[in-house]
Amino acid sequence: MRLTTLAPFLALALALGLPLTLAAPTSPSASPLPLIIWHGLGDRYDADGLSQVAELAAQVHPGSYVYPIRISEDGSDDQKATFFGNLTTQINTVCTTLSTDPLLNSNHTRIDALGFSQGGQFLRGLIETCPSIRVRSLVTFGSQHNGIAKFQTCGTWDLLCKGAVGLVRGNAWTAWVQGNIVPAQYYREINETTGEGSETYLDSSGWLADVNNERDVKNAKYKERLGALERFVMYIFSEDKTVIPKESGWFAEVNATDGTVTQVRNRTMYAEDWIGLRRLDEKGALVFREAPGEHMRLDEDLLRETFAAYFGPERESWDGTETETTSGGEDQVVLGLYEL
Numbered sequence: 260m261r262l263t264t265l266a267p268f269l270a271l272a273l274a275l276g277l278p279l280t281l282a283a284p285t286s287p288s289a290s291p292l293p294l295i296i297w298h299g300l301g302d303r304y305d306a307d308g309l310s311q312v313a314e315l316a317a318q319v320h321p322g323s324y325v326y327p328i329r330i331s332e333d334g335s336d337d338q339k340a341t342f343f344g345n346l347t348t349q350i351n352t353v354c355t356t357l358s359t360d361p362l363l364n365s366n367h368t369r370i371d372a373l374g375f376s377q378g379g380q381f382l383r384g385l386i387e388t389c390p391s392i393r394v395r396s397l398v399t400f401g402s403q404h405n406g407i408a409k410f411q412t413c414g415t416w417d418l419l420c421k422g423a424v425g426l427v428r429g430n431a432w433t434a435w436v437q438g439n440i441v442p443a444q445y446y447r448e449i450n451e452t453t454g455e456g457s458e459t460y461l462d463s464s465g466w467l468a469d470v471n472n473e474r475d476v477k478n479a480k481y482k483e484r485l486g487a488l489e490r491f492v493m494y495i496f497s498e499d500k501t502v503i504p505k506e507s508g509w510f511a512e513v514n515a516t517d518g519t520v521t522q523v524r525n526r527t528m529y530a531e532d533w534i535g536l537r538r539l540d541e542k543g544a545l546v547f548r549e550a551p552g553e554h555m556r557l558d559e560d561l562l563r564e565t566f567a568a569y570f571g572p573e574r575e576s577w578d579g580t581e582t583e584t585t586s587g588g589e590d591q592v593v594l595g596l597y598e599l
């Protein structure tokens with residue numbers, strides 16, 4: 260089992276004395292918006308890697324209140340909940356928790372959100388379905404917004420992973436699996452003729468088909484809430500071999516037969532604006548980014564630049580945040596045990 264290798268992270272940052280580029284046009288006295296972070300599959304909210312990301316956020320924007328999202332206060336139960344549970348219920352629980360946290364939701368506070376891997380699409384779903392939070396920037400790394408076409412291969416000793424994937428095998432669309440196995444709830448199958456979600460998927464998906472507004476009856480609130488973001492930044496990893504297909508992180512559709520990628524701007528979900536992506540794009544709020552390397556090999560410079568550009572105090576304009584931030588650093592970090 261691979262352990263998180265984020266440990267040398269902060270020491271390294273301090274040693275290098277990395278400059279803060281991309282200073283945002285904000286007033287120096289304004290306090291940073293609170294930041295919520297949702298971790299990935301197999302990870303837990305109290306993992307060292309997560310605390311280090313939180314500390315980095317507070318280094319970039321001193322005074323930041325950072326809340327790592329959890330399904331349980333018990334770290335080990337939180338980790339299990341990344342594999343097992345009803346995603347709709349989990350997200351509703353998080354909505355209630357955030358709505359009643361005075362540090363996150365008093366006096367119409369706006370917050371920023373950072374999602375790693377599956378935590379990215381869960382945050383996106385949270386924004387669409389939770390009426391009482393107001394999010395300014397959403398940043399996702401290596402997420403599966405358009406679902407997965409294949410379940411990942413588990414490591415020999417990844418017993419949680421094996422348990423979950425074993426239950427899915429051959430039963431992906433049963434009501435039990437769609438209500439109890441987390442990755443199955445963002446599994447997606449397409450009809451190769453129409454290029455849209457298959458009938459089985461639309462009928463049986465326990466979560467993704469709903470938040471992607473793929474069914475005939477659309478929920479207008481999803482579009483309104485997601486479309487209200489000021490920035491939605493989506494990173495995919497250029498060498499990602501865990502997320503299949505990796506372009507899912509940009510809401511792209513991949514033809515399984517010939518591998519053709521249809522970018523979101525060429526999809527029906529964009530043309531008809533099912534969830535507000537077109538609205539975001541038209542106001543310059545939809546940001547497509549590619550990071551080098553494999554799934555979740557996060558580079559510290561890249562995180563710093565991202566935090567500086569999209570988080571922090573309220574700002575009057577977003578000038579200067581759209582420059583390319585391809586990171587050249589070599590110090591990469593792996594978040595989570597399973598990386599999805």
Ligand SMILES: *[C@@H]1O[C@H](CO)[C@@H](O)[C@H](O)[C@H]1NC(C)=O
Nearest residue numbers: 290364365366367368369573
């Ligand atoms: C609420 O926020 C406004 C502006 O941000 C501020 O002027 C006001 O004092 C705040 N009220 C409370 C009760 O914190």
Ligand SMILES: *[C@@H]1O[C@H](CO)[C@@H](O)[C@H](O)[C@H]1NC(C)=O
Nearest residue numbers: 345347348434435437438465
């Ligand atoms: C998951 O939970 C939601 C409400 O929390 C419920 O409506 C739904 O039926 C559940 N899904 C399954 C497949 O059991």
Ligand SMILES: *[C@@H]1O[C@H](CO)[C@@H](O)[C@H](O)[C@H]1NC(C)=O
Nearest residue numbers: 450451452453454457458459
């Ligand atoms: C794919 O969609 C076409 C057109 O709607 C339909 O005729 C066909 O039965 C679908 N195929 C499958 C496997 O569902």
Ligand SMILES: *[C@@H]1O[C@H](CO)[C@@H](O)[C@H](O)[C@H]1NC(C)=O
Nearest residue numbers: 450451452453454514516517
């Ligand atoms: C997917 O690719 C196959 C093979 O090139 C092609 O026959 C099929 O029409 C494509 N599907 C869509 C929806 O473009």
Ligand SMILES: *[C@@H]1O[C@H](CO)[C@@H](O)[C@H](O)[C@H]1NC(C)=O
Nearest residue numbers: 520521522523524525526529
């Ligand atoms: C995809 O959309 C872009 C505009 O966003 C357009 O220029 C391009 O021709 C489209 N490609 C296809 C294959 O439809």
